[in-house]
Amino acid sequence: MVPEIPAAAEPLPRSVLIFDQSDSNTPWGLEFRAALVSALKAGSPTSLVIYSEILDLGRFNSPQYAELLRTYLREKYQGKPIGVIIAHGATALEILLRFRAELWSSVPVVFGAVDSQNLPRLPPDVTGTTFRLTMRNAVTAARALVPNLRRIALVGEPFERQPFRRHFSQELASLAAEVEFIDLLGLPTAELRTRVATLPDDSAIYYTAIYSITGIPRDAVPMLAEVANRPIVSDTVTHIGYGSTGGIVVLPEPIAQETARRALRILDGEPAARIRPAGGDFTKPVFDWRQLQRWKVSERALPPGSEIRFRQPGLWEQYHWVVIAALTVVLIQAAMIFWLLFERRRRRLAELDSRRRIFEVAHLNRAAAAGALSASIAHELNQPLGAILSNAETAELLLRANPLDVGQLKEILADIRQADQRAADIITHLRQLLKKRSEIDLQEFNVNDAIADAIHVLEPEAMQRQVALSVDPAPRPLPVRADPVHLQQVILNLAMNGMDAMASSPPAERKLALQTALNERAEVEVSICDSGPGLPRDKLKEVFETFYTTKQQGTGLGLSIVRTIIETYGGKIWADNAAAGGAVFRFTLPLAELRPA
Amino acid sequence: MTPGTPVIHVVDDDASFRAAVARLLRASGYQVALYESAARLLETPPGNEAGCILLDVRMPGLSGPELQARLAETGNPLPIVFLTGHGDVPTGVRAIKAGAEDFLLKPVSKNVLIEAIQRALARDERMREQARRLDSMRALIATFTPREREVFALVVRGKLNKQIAYELGTSERTVKAHRQAVMQKLKVQSLAEAVAIAERLGMLAATDRSKNG
Numbered sequence: 001m002v003p004e005i006p007a008a009a010e011p012l013p014r015s016v017l018i019f020d021q022s023d024s025n026t027p028w029g030l031e032f033r034a035a036l037v038s039a040l041k042a043g044s045p046t047s048l049v050i051y052s053e054i055l056d057l058g059r060f061n062s063p064q065y066a067e068l069l070r071t072y073l074r075e076k077y078q079g080k081p082i083g084v085i086i087a088h089g090a091t092a093l094e095i096l097l098r099f100r101a102e103l104w105s106s107v108p109v110v111f112g113a114v115d116s117q118n119l120p121r122l123p124p125d126v127t128g129t130t131f132r133l134t135m136r137n138a139v140t141a142a143r144a145l146v147p148n149l150r151r152i153a154l155v156g157e158p159f160e161r162q163p164f165r166r167h168f169s170q171e172l173a174s175l176a177a178e179v180e181f182i183d184l185l186g187l188p189t190a191e192l193r194t195r196v197a198t199l200p201d202d203s204a205i206y207y208t209a210i211y212s213i214t215g216i217p218r219d220a221v222p223m224l225a226e227v228a229n230r231p232i233v234s235d236t237v238t239h240i241g242y243g244s245t246g247g248i249v250v251l252p253e254p255i256a257q258e259t260a261r262r263a264l265r266i267l268d269g270e271p272a273a274r275i276r277p278a279g280g281d282f283t284k285p286v287f288d289w290r291q292l293q294r295w296k297v298s299e300r301a302l303p304p305g306s307e308i309r310f311r312q313p314g315l316w317e318q319y320h321w322v323v324i325a326a327l328t329v330v331l332i333q334a335a336m337i338f339w340l341l342f343e344r345r346r347r348r349l350a351e352l353d354s355r356r357r358i359f360e361v362a363h364l365n366r367a368a369a370a371g372a373l374s375a376s377i378a379h380e381l382n383q384p385l386g387a388i389l390s391n392a393e394t395a396e397l398l399l400r401a402n403p404l405d406v407g408q409l410k411e412i413l414a415d416i417r418q419a420d421q422r423a424a425d426i427i428t429h430l431r432q433l434l435k436k437r438s439e440i441d442l443q444e445f446n447v448n449d450a451i452a453d454a455i456h457v458l459e460p461e462a463m464q465r466q467v468a469l470s471v472d473p474a475p476r477p478l479p480v481r482a483d484p485v486h487l488q489q490v491i492l493n494l495a496m497n498g499m500d501a502m503a504s505s506p507p508a509e510r511k512l513a514l515q516t517a518l519n520e521r522a523e524v525e526v527s528i529c530d531s532g533p534g535l536p537r538d539k540l541k542e543v544f545e546t547f548y549t550t551k552q553q554g555t556g557l558g559l560s561i562v563r564t565i566i567e568t569y570g571g572k573i574w575a576d577n578a579a580a581g582g583a584v585f586r587f588t589l590p591l592a593e594l595r596p597a
Numbered sequence: 598m599t600p601g602t603p604v605i606h607v608v609d610d611d612a613s614f615r616a617a618v619a620r621l622l623r624a625s626g627y628q629v630a631l632y633e634s635a636a637r638l639l640e641t642p643p644g645n646e647a648g649c650i651l652l653d654v655r656m657p658g659l660s661g662p663e664l665q666a667r668l669a670e671t672g673n674p675l676p677i678v679f680l681t682g683h684g685d686v687p688t689g690v691r692a693i694k695a696g697a698e699d700f701l702l703k704p705v706s707k708n709v710l711i712e713a714i715q716r717a718l719a720r721d722e723r724m725r726e727q728a729r730r731l732d733s734m735r736a737l738i739a740t741f742t743p744r745e746r747e748v749f750a751l752v753v754r755g756k757l758n759k760q761i762a763y764e765l766g767t768s769e770r771t772v773k774a775h776r777q778a779v780m781q782k783l784k785v786q787s788l789a790e791a792v793a794i795a796e797r798l799g800m801l802a803a804t805d806r807s808k809n810g
Contacts (some may be wrong), residue, residue, distance in 0.1 A: 378683040379682035382703040394617070
């Protein structure tokens with residue numbers, strides 16, 4: 001039954017038995033075996049047979065069980081040559097060494113994850129690595145997390161029940177000078193939870209291991225972290241990520257790698273006896289980024305070479321290409337928006353400038369119109385002035401009479417006042433027309449009123465030219481929003497044009513008809529119809545072009561200005577010939593709502 | 598207003614001015630007749646009384662100068678003073694050439710207006726005087742016998758008695774007697790005076806035309 005002892009010179013079978021004391025579910029065990037298997041496979045040039053015995057010796061370790069296990073293993077591995085046995089943990093090593101003489105007497109053994117103090121006496125072909133947890137590491141880590149650290153709360157099973165931490169009781173004494181320890185070891189869960197929730201500010205929690213709940217120390221970490229009011233320091237990497245802030249922790253991977261290295265050296269022919277067992281420091285400072293954020297610990301305060309896990313990458317780390325692309329797009333857009341705004345501003349300035357110029361030209365055009373009307377206006381103005389003078393002189397005559405004719409004097413004074421008012425009205429109308437303006441004086445007014453005003457100015461001229469002027473206003477008010485002076489100018493220009501067109505018609509046929517209406521599109525429509533010869537059909541559009549004129553002294557600006565004004569207020573203007581002969585100019589303006597007075 | 602006071606016919610479309618000027622003229626001692634348009638004046642033409650027309654130039658319908666022309670056609674002798682709100686030189690010149698007494702601009706001061714009206718009235722008076730004299734001369738001539746008329750026509754043309762007798766186929770003595778009767782009826786002493794009357798009445802030209810025609 002005993003396997004053949006291979007000759008020293010013979011190469012060892014390329015097979016490894018992993019003799020693991022841990023439970024198949026412990027995080028540590030899983031990580032250790034995964035790292036071990038992958039290191040073995042990676043390091044072996046030829047294929048390797050790997051057997052695993054995961055024994056859960058922490059929970060199942062009676063002498064009777066050990067006997068059964070021995071029988072079981074003997075049966076199981078009969079005819080299965082083993083090159084190297086890897087023992088994981090001190091208990092596994094101890095049992096293995098007990099079984100070895102019978103089962104695998106000459107098979108070299110490599111052990112790992114054994115506390116140096118628990119190391120039994122070793123035969124020469126047994127080698128491996130040991131390590132030792134130390135409280136010093138926990139204190140160092142706690143200081144990094146809590147700068148004003150004075151106290152450390154110790155949480156876990158009593159140290160004598162923790163295989164890897166039995167020696168902590170001695171270490172406590174040497175550290176007591178530096179830090180005060182709050183002993184929460186072995187407390188019932190409920191009490192423990194209360195205590196860790198009410199720790200002083202200058203303290204940290206050092207969680208070692210609690211096996212009593214599930215058998216797996218890590219399972220207690222979230223339960224503590226949930227209520228703890230201080231950061232939790234650990235010495236085992238598997239606690240990190242479950243609520244522990246971190247610490248200088250022992251890692252399974254480097255132990256597994258070192259163990260695999262030794263096993264491979266032996267498989268490759270190196271005598272196990274020549275590879276000395278050695279202690280190793282398999283720790284590394286590892287911290288949970290999320291917990292560091294929670295406890296507001298700066299990464300600079302951590303021990304040098306610390307590994308930060310679970311870093312939640314910022315937007316930049318996670319999506320920096322997307323961010324760069326988005327920023328670029330935004331920048332380009334911003335630049336374009338800026339450029340468009342700039343262009344818009346330039347355009348607005350140009351529009352304002354051109355509008356100002358149009359107003360200047362419009363003003364000149366009004367001045368010209370007023371000049372053309374000056375004879376009529378002078379005539380109109382001299383009527384009341386003449387009346388005033390005559391009345392005044394009559395009054396002088398009457399004052400010399402005796403008795404005074406007071407009645408007539410009163411009449412005279414009333415007439416003077418009336419005539420004076422009339423003269424003032426004429427001047428007001430004229431001034432309105434000539435007023436120079438840089439900005440539109442937008443008002444809401446009735447088109448019918450504006451036409452009545454324009455007619456007031458036009459009537460004397462029409463009389464002079466023997467033109468019959470007629471107005472047919474819509475029965476309802478036609479409110480529009482515009483500058484009334486501009487609208488008057490439009491009417492004046494169109495009316496003067498009409499009268500000019502009739503200069504060669506017989507006086508009896510000279511008729512100028514103004515009409516206002518609300519058209520079917522609910523726009524205000526004004527038409528000015530003359531009885532002249534009309535417009536040539538092909539010039540109906542051209543008449544509105546700048547510098548189009550048929551008159552000797554015309555500037556060709558009148559109708560162009562008229563169109564500009566109408567379009568400024570959102571209206572349209574067009575020319576046509578009336579069925580009865582003569583030209584009709586029509587324009588529309590949007591209807592405004594006249595505010596109730 | 599006593600009858601015989603001159604009547605100023607004011608034609609102006611502007612009611613307030615019409616009223617004002619009427620008031621002034623009445624206060625200055627004239628009778629005033631008001632017309633709101635030229636047509637209205639033509640409808641009710643002024644009577645034979647002394648006066649003048651104060652006429653606006655620019656009015657709806659018939660204008661001032663047009664009225665002036667119509668009145669001239671109908672032989673209305675009333676002098677015209679134009680009064681306008683805005684007078685340009687061509688209009689003024691045409692009006693004066695057509696016989697207007699004056700061409701005034703509104704506003705017009707009382708003195709200028711009254712002076713112009715007085716001149717117009719004086720002219721009216723002169724024209725009336727002249728017309729009266731011509732009428733009396735025509736009345737004298739109306740008393741001539743046909744033969745006396747023939748003799749008178751030839752005498753004022755400077756024909757000798759012998760020539761007249763030959764032209765009329767009568768004797769020189771008969772002509773001489775007719776000539777004496779004519780001079781007596783005309784109450785003139787010399788041939789020159791008789792010629793002047795004939796000239797005034799436009800008889801010389803008429804005779805000429807009849808001869809040539």
